[in-house]
Amino acid sequence: MNYFKQLAVITTLTMSFNCLANENPDNIWVTIDSTAAQHYQHEQGTFLQKIPFSHRKSSPIPDVDLLSVPSNAVNNLSEFMHHNYNRCGGFVAHSSFEEASDYAKQLAVVQNSQALLAYNYSIDNAQTVQSLINAQSPINLQSTVNSLTNFNNRYYTSQTGVDASQWLQSYWQQIATTRSDITIESYQHSWAQSSVIVTIAGAENADELVVIGGHLDSINQANPAQGRSPGADDNASGIAE
Numbered sequence: 001m002n003y004f005k006q007l008a009v010i011t012t013l014t015m016s017f018n019c020l021a022n023e024n025p026d027n028i029w030v031t032i033d034s035t036a037a038q039h040y041q042h043e044q045g046t047f048l049q050k051i052p053f054s055h056r057k058s059s060p061i062p063d064v065d066l067l068s069v070p071s072n073a074v075n076n077l078s079e080f081m082h083h084n085y086n087r088c089g090g091f092v093a094h095s096s097f098e099e100a101s102d103y104a105k106q107l108a109v110v111q112n113s114q115a116l117l118a119y120n121y122s123i124d125n126a127q128t129v130q131s132l133i134n135a136q137s138p139i140n141l142q143s144t145v146n147s148l149t150n151f152n153n154r155y156y157t158s159q160t161g162v163d164a165s166q167w168l169q170s171y172w173q174q175i176a177t178t179r180s181d182i183t184i185e186s187y188q189h190s191w192a193q194s195s196v197i198v199t200i201a202g203a204e205n206a207d208e209l210v211v212i213g214g215h216l217d218s219i220n221q222a223n224p225a226q227g228r229s230p231g232a233d234d235n236a237s238g239i240a241e
Contacts, residue, residue: 026070026071026072027068027069027070027071028068028069028070028071028074028093028094028095029066029067029068029093029094029095029096029097029099029100030066030067030068030069030077030091030092030093030094030100031059031064031065031066031067031091031092031094031100031103031104031107032064032065032066032067032081032090032091032092033063033064033065033085033090033091034058034062034063034064034065035063036081036084036085036090036091037056037065037067038056038065039084040067040077040080041056041067043080055067055068056068057097059101059104059105059108060104060105060108061104061107061108061111064104064107066097066100066101066104067091068097074093075219075221075224077091078090078091078219079221088215088234095190140240140241141237141240141241142240144171144236144239144240144241145232145236145237145240147167147171148164148167148168148216148230148231148232148235148236148239148240149230149231149232149236151163151164151167152226152228152229153218153219153220153224153225153226153227153228153229153230153231154193154216154217154218154229154231154235155193155217155218155219155220155224155225155229156189156191156192156193156217157191157192157193157224157225158192158193158224158225158226159192161192161193161217162192162193162194164193164216165186165193165194165195165196165216166186166194168196168216168239169184169185169186169194169196171241172184172196172198172241175241176198179200181200181201182198182199182200182201183198183199183201184196184197184198184199185197185199193216193217195216196216214234214238214239215231215234215235215236215238215239216235216239217231217235218230218231218235218236219231
């Protein structure tokens with residue numbers, strides 16, 4: 001009799017923890033490297049602590065997992081990835097399991113397509129590349145970095161983070177005033193800081209896209225919202241013009 005009571009208690013606990021992991025409205029899902037996901041779960045503490053904290057599922061891509069974590073632990077996960085795997089971010093956040101699962105399926109299709117359409121490109125445009133290099137101005141690059149580091153921080157939910165995004169959009173619009181083929185726009189996220197998108201329309205094969213991204217934000221891990229974080233490394237220099 002005691003055996004069945006214990007079995008019922010264990011079953012109830014397991015179901016409860018699974019519900020917490022799958023239905024907690026404060027949780028988000030991320031797509032993340034499988035090894036990193038296992039490592040992160042391992043560092044969360046005891047077995048009973050880990051289940052409601054994070055729940056992991058496999059994806060159509062062998063080395064990518066879907067991981068559920070509390071929304072207020074995103075910074076902790078980002079810091080973990082930076083410290084252990086030298087990655088800035090290192091995962092993609094999604095608002096639901098369905099969104100994360102769809103993203104992983106789309107990524108699997110893209111990877112399979114890339115394998116089928118692999119093309120052996122030749123690198124033979126040295127003259128164009130050299131002319132672009134010669135057109136770069138170290139003084140302008142340094143000036144942009146200095147302007148960005150003047151903000152107290154560029155944290156994605158802080159007012160100075162919003163101000164930095166607005167400044168960057170305005171600055172890029174100023175640079176592109178003589179170019180009718182360049183458009184600058186902001187992309188509003190669910191958080192305060194917007195991304196800034198610059199599109200240069202190609203003269204040929206305009207339907208083919210090349211996407212280049214860079215960091216605008218900066219984070220003081222000890223005090224994200226108010227702490228000083230100039231972020232002059234890849235964050236500012238990566239988008240300097």
